[in-house]
Amino acid sequence: MLSIKDVSVRYGRSVDALRNVSFDVPEGEVVSVLGGNGAGKTTLLRAISATLKLHRGALTSGQISFDGKRIDKLDPARIVEQQVIQVPEGRQVFARMSVDENLRAGGLTADPKRRSVARDRIYELFPRLEERSKQPAGLLSGGEQQMLAIGRAMMCEPKLLLMDEPSLGLAPQLIARIGQIVQQINSEFGTAILLIEQNASMALRVSHRAVVLEVGELALEGNAAELAESDEVQALYLGGH
Ligand code: ATP
Numbered sequence: 001m002l003s004i005k006d007v008s009v010r011y012g013r014s015v016d017a018l019r020n021v022s023f024d025v026p027e028g029e030v031v032s033v034l035g036g037n038g039a040g041k042t043t044l045l046r047a048i049s050a051t052l053k054l055h056r057g058a059l060t061s062g063q064i065s066f067d068g069k070r071i072d073k074l075d076p077a078r079i080v081e082q083q084v085i086q087v088p089e090g091r092q093v094f095a096r097m098s099v100d101e102n103l104r105a106g107g108l109t110a111d112p113k114r115r116s117v118a119r120d121r122i123y124e125l126f127p128r129l130e131e132r133s134k135q136p137a138g139l140l141s142g143g144e145q146q147m148l149a150i151g152r153a154m155m156c157e158p159k160l161l162l163m164d165e166p167s168l169g170l171a172p173q174l175i176a177r178i179g180q181i182v183q184q185i186n187s188e189f190g191t192a193i194l195l196i197e198q199n200a201s202m203a204l205r206v207s208h209r210a211v212v213l214e215v216g217e218l219a220l221e222g223n224a225a226e227l228a229e230s231d232e233v234q235a236l237y238l239g240g241h
Helices: 041-049 076-081 099-106 112-125 127-131 142-154 172-189 200-206 224-229 231-237
Strands: 002-011 015-025 030-034 058-066 084-087 160-164 192-196 209-214 217-223
Touching: 002 041, 015 041, 015 058, 015 209, 030 041, 030 172, 030 200, 041 058, 041 076, 041 084, 041 160, 041 192, 076 084, 084 142, 099 112, 099 142, 112 127, 112 142, 112 172, 127 142, 142 160, 142 172, 172 192, 172 200, 200 224, 200 231, 209 224, 217 224, 224 231
Parallel strands: 015 217, 030 192, 030 209, 084 160, 160 192
Antiparallel strands: 002 015, 002 058, 209 217
């Protein structure tokens, strides 16, 4: 479904953020991208969603295809039209707008007839958001804002959802809840998900496959359950020995 081939990204003259990264996200699967600070995870998402074009001086090479078509030369708005939707890092909800208005803003590009269906399904997935639908989004807790950011992205009925560190800054209980939501979206909506996470144990639990980035290069790739058992992932990312 999503195919990343030999993708390299350089910021300015000297920072090689990604070097020849290749892997696929198969239809209907959850693939997580693990790696420490500065490994290039966010850069990879920006390359796919084309938001790297908004960073002056970022140079990208390689090929990114979605459903068999090259998308790496498209603008961000055209990527959204392909139903490849990014949940931004750090939530970025519209604080003064109500929960409901935030969701409607997410669905502006969708077919109007489908908008209310999409919203009903999102409220089913997040009953807490429905309870607070009239409240300003800025008054929600951090976890609720993260749910709203995910719900807003789901308003576009994505075929592929790009999630940038959804568990960042959340308490352990909420991290587990985010993991459940990832699985629910994947199984109930059939959405493929590319999940960027520093929380490797949650990510590996909810993913079919995973890749590990180390300083811009693809270091490991495979079935998530098998990677979780590997000595290297245990030692580096799961606190094992
Ligand atoms: P983190 O988890 O800390 O967000 P990450 O794995 O997402 O890390 P990136 O944010 O993709 O990593 O950064 C990869 C490299 O590119 C780092 O060395 C970072 O300093 C550099 N970088 C990121 N954005 C820019 C930018 N706009 N200009 C210059 N260098 C950048």
